Each structure stands twice: as C-alpha cells, then as structure tokens.
Amino acid sequence: MGNILDKPLVLDRIKEYYKLKGNAELARFLGVAPNTITNWYGRKTFDIDVIYTKCVDIDMNWLLTGEGNMLRAESEKEENIPVAHPSDSPMEGIPLIPISAMAGAFTGEQTVLEYECERFVVPTFKGAEFLISVKGSSMYPKYNSGDIVACKRLPMDDIFFQWNKVYVLDTDQGPLIKRVKPGSDKEHVLIVSDNERYEPFELPLNRIYHVALVIGVIRLE
Incomplete structure (x- = not known):
C-alpha cells in the first residue's frame, strides 16, 4: 500500500507556495467552504481532484512528498495531449x-x-x-x-x-x-x-x- 501521506502537510505546502495566510485564504483559493479545510485537517484527508485542478503550477511529487522540484516542469504543462x-x-x-x-x-x-x-x-x-x-x-x-x-x-x-x-x-x-x-x-x-x-x-x-x-x-x- 506504500506510506501514508502526511495530508495536513500537503495543505501547508499549498499555503507556503501560494503565500496564503491561514485556512480562510486556502479555502477561497481552492473554492471550498472554510469548514471543509477544518475538516480536512481534522480528518487528515483532502480532495485530490480539487487540489490538482487548482494547483496547476505545483509539481505533484513535491506537493505529496516534499521531494524534488516545487514547480511543475514546462514539458508537463505543454505535453501534447489530444484536444477533447x-x-x-x-x-x-x-x-x-x-x-x-x-x-x-x-x-x-x-x-x-x-x-x-x-x-x-x-x-x-x-x-x-x-x-x-x-x-x-x-x-x-x-x-x-x-x-x-x-x-x-x-x-x-x-x-x-x-x-x-x-x-x-x-x-x-x-x-x-x-x-x-x-x-x-x-x-x-x-x-x-x-x-x-x-x-x-x-x-x-x-x-x-x-x-x-x-x-x-x-x-x-
């Protein structure tokens, strides 16, 4: 199953990168209710789809593990994906x-x-x-x-x-x-x-x- 992610730390990394001051700003940035952020911290969980959609500049490996580059590679952003x-x-x-x-x-x-x-x-x-x-x-x-x-x-x-x-x-x-x-x-x-x-x-x-x-x-x- 692999190691369990430190999910509150993932949320902290988002605040660090986007210079968000507190959970209220994090909630506004992610487009969720403030009590959702409180629940995520309390239950040590989060909605990965919301985070992936909003954090388009962050390298997901760094966000989830703290390892590697903070920024997503340009080659990833500009990958030749068929238009749908x-x-x-x-x-x-x-x-x-x-x-x-x-x-x-x-x-x-x-x-x-x-x-x-x-x-x-x-x-x-x-x-x-x-x-x-x-x-x-x-x-x-x-x-x-x-x-x-x-x-x-x-x-x-x-x-x-x-x-x-x-x-x-x-x-x-x-x-x-x-x-x-x-x-x-x-x-x-x-x-x-x-x-x-x-x-x-x-x-x-x-x-x-x-x-x-x-x-x-x-x-x-």
Whole structure:
C-alpha cells in the first residue's frame, strides 16, 4: 500500500507556495467552504481532484512528498495531449464513465454507454470505447489523479496481455488502473504501479472479470 501521506502537510505546502495566510485564504483559493479545510485537517484527508485542478503550477511529487522540484516542469504543462471537447449530440463522442458504472462500460451496456454519461469528441482516440477518470496517485507520474484515460475493451474469452502496458481491470477489489506483467505462473499476473511507494502484487486471472487497454490520456491543466 506504500506510506501514508502526511495530508495536513500537503495543505501547508499549498499555503507556503501560494503565500496564503491561514485556512480562510486556502479555502477561497481552492473554492471550498472554510469548514471543509477544518475538516480536512481534522480528518487528515483532502480532495485530490480539487487540489490538482487548482494547483496547476505545483509539481505533484513535491506537493505529496516534499521531494524534488516545487514547480511543475514546462514539458508537463505543454505535453501534447489530444484536444477533447464535450459533444453536443448525446450519441456522438466517447462516454466518460463514472466508477459506479464501470461494469456496464466493460460489458458494453447501452444504457451506460449511450444515455447516462457525458460524451467527448477526441479525434485521435480511434478505437476508444469509453473514458474514465484516474483516482489516486498509484500511477504517478505517468497518470495524475484527475487525468482522463481512454480505454478499449478486450475479449475475456481469449485475453492476451501486452506485458508492461497499462490496463483498466475490473476485479473483485474494484477497478484498477495498473501495468500488467507476467506472474509466477500462467494462472497469475503481476499488477504494478508506476509510483514506487505502491508494492506490486500478484492477481489470479480468475479474479479479473473484464479488461480494457489504455490507449490515450487527457491531462487537464
């Protein structure tokens, strides 16, 4: 699982970088209620999506760990990401699937893919069947929390993994976005995070219900 983040210290780093005087200014900067900041400090938690959206200049590795450069690299800010825009037509574009509807996305359930989701037109994502948002930091720096990945479903009756590629896996542990490598035998695969603080682990193939290959990413700045 890796080390637990010192989450109050993350909030302090935001105040340090943006020279915010106290929790009230931090709340205004993040666009949340003052009691939300109080609760975050008290419960040692925060909303990573809010922080990633607002702190566009801060390097996420420095923010979360205190290590490395404080500023996000210009190459990260200007990464060549395909342009996406919301579709005006309910049937056009790629659906952005909420985590709660993930199983329906994997099976191609029409009520999920066609009617219940916001859709985006991304011309370069040919073959993508759905989009999902990345949650957490386990795939940092490849993917940040809040990034949107484009996925192509793979048939489970004849599954073929391209080793070290990133996949979205529907498992008995819930959905995972991880690299897949060979396991200790043909009945297992090794699940690997890009963030070194998360230990790799083996997963039996019979506990993987659906698989999709990640074919692209949209990074929101």
